Amino acid sequence: MFDFKYFTPTKVIFGKDSESKLTELIKEFGGTKVLIHYGGGSVVRSGLLKRVTDALDSAGIAYVTLGGAVPNPHLGLVYEGIELCKKEKVDFLLGLGGGSAIDSAKAIGYGVANEGDVWDFYDYKRTAKGALPLGVILTIAATGSEMSDSSVITKEDGLIKRGYSSDFGRPKFAILNPELTMTLPDYQTACGCTDIMMHTMERYFSNGGNMEITDALAEGLLRTVKKNAVILRDNPKDYDARAEVMWAGSLAHNGLTGCGSDGGDWMTHKLEHELGGLYDVAHGAGLAAIWGSWARYVFKDCLHRFKKFALNVMEVENKGTDEEIALRGIEAVEDFYRSIGMPTNLRELGVEPTEEELKLMAKKCAIGVGGAKGSAKLLKEEDMLAIYRASV
Numbered sequence: 001m002f003d004f005k006y007f008t009p010t011k012v013i014f015g016k017d018s019e020s021k022l023t024e025l026i027k028e029f030g031g032t033k034v035l036i037h038y039g040g041g042s043v044v045r046s047g048l049l050k051r052v053t054d055a056l057d058s059a060g061i062a063y064v065t066l067g068g069a070v071p072n073p074h075l076g077l078v079y080e081g082i083e084l085c086k087k088e089k090v091d092f093l094l095g096l097g098g099g100s101a102i103d104s105a106k107a108i109g110y111g112v113a114n115e116g117d118v119w120d121f122y123d124y125k126r127t128a129k130g131a132l133p134l135g136v137i138l139t140i141a142a143t144g145s146e147m148s149d150s151s152v153i154t155k156e157d158g159l160i161k162r163g164y165s166s167d168f169g170r171p172k173f174a175i176l177n178p179e180l181t182m183t184l185p186d187y188q189t190a191c192g193c194t195d196i197m198m199h200t201m202e203r204y205f206s207n208g209g210n211m212e213i214t215d216a217l218a219e220g221l222l223r224t225v226k227k228n229a230v231i232l233r234d235n236p237k238d239y240d241a242r243a244e245v246m247w248a249g250s251l252a253h254n255g256l257t258g259c260g261s262d263g264g265d266w267m268t269h270k271l272e273h274e275l276g277g278l279y280d281v282a283h284g285a286g287l288a289a290i291w292g293s294w295a296r297y298v299f300k301d302c303l304h305r306f307k308k309f310a311l312n313v314m315e316v317e318n319k320g321t322d323e324e325i326a327l328r329g330i331e332a333v334e335d336f337y338r339s340i341g342m343p344t345n346l347r348e349l350g351v352e353p354t355e356e357e358l359k360l361m362a363k364k365c366a367i368g369v370g371g372a373k374g375s376a377k378l379l380k381e382e383d384m385l386a387i388y389r390a391s392v
């Protein structure tokens, strides 16, 4: 096992009506002028934005609002948010929604607290020295951004989608009310479940430093999400299933399921980020579409983990060679994805890249990871291209 740092400073308030604690929390973390940042309007339609502004009015907390964060959130709106915060002397950010609104808020927070172009952080040119404090009310269980150090932004010029990770970006508090996720379209619920599982699987499929306790947590989390994703497919209003998935989403990406490992593989995410940047697909669906091709390409180099996963998570029959068991596990994941309406290749995802576009994605992906990346198997540009080709 490897030494590790585990830092999860986010205060979590979980359960029905937990948003009633909002103004107390903003005051606790020193907010006096708030930017409420949200997405394309689901929080307007659900009434959440109105309840939030009413609560801030009653508590005498000043605020400004900025909506419009799109899935695969854009840098342009981040710049707009930074200007607005400076002009209005905002000292606290409130992200309402999913990973896109929260990530966009994180980027605004870096931009306000640091001089220069905020894209430099996403372009690996320098690191942030601070950020505005951020609180979130989550409306979709998926990315784990509510506790994670990551933020993923797309630069419109060149459609470059990049992530930046810094402990400064971790939210001060996260309000998690599973009921707020009940208005989600079924497709987004399934995308979220896929992303949650993938955050744990990226850490699980590694060739370095695995711990029994971490594996047990990871396997339990994966089985829980797999089970509850199917419950939600059949009954989207099941509160307990919403709650299981929501908490799993936070734990899947706050570092817990990676303690002691080498950090994990993360190549499915890197390959997906190119798809998201170029074709604007939903992140979870993009992951599902690419994972099987990635897994078949790498599994022999990480056979012991694929076998363990097949037996302990996908619960396949323990019969035949290790390779047969591992492959049965991969097939079981794809069957599961299909069962919740997720794609298992690019065609099912709805994109049909040309050979030139596949090459472009492989090239951008290789640049984005600094040449090569992967723990299950180290992948270079030619490997990335082979996986993209296999996923068509």
Ligand code: NZQ
Pocket (backbone or CB within 6 Å): 038, 039, 040, 041, 042, 043, 069, 070, 071, 072, 073, 097, 098, 099, 100, 101, 103, 139, 140, 141, 142, 143, 144, 145, 148, 149, 150, 151, 152, 180, 181, 182, 183, 184, 185, 188, 192, 195, 253, 269, 276, 283, 284
């Ligand atoms: O924009 P609105 O109108 O709010 O609609 C959203 C959006 O269309 C909708 N939605 C959210 N909550 C809803 C709802 N609709 C009805 N009822 C609700 N309660 O769902 C759609 C998707 O929302 P979005 O925020 O885009 O989804 P998600 O949370 O999956 O975030 C995806 C983004 O996060 C990045 C992804 O790459 C992608 O850009 N990621 C961020 C990570 C992080 N910060 O740690 C890690 C992830 O691996 C990921 O890369």
Ligand code: ZN
Pocket (backbone or CB within 6 Å): 143, 195, 198, 199, 269, 283
């Ligand atoms: Zn993800």
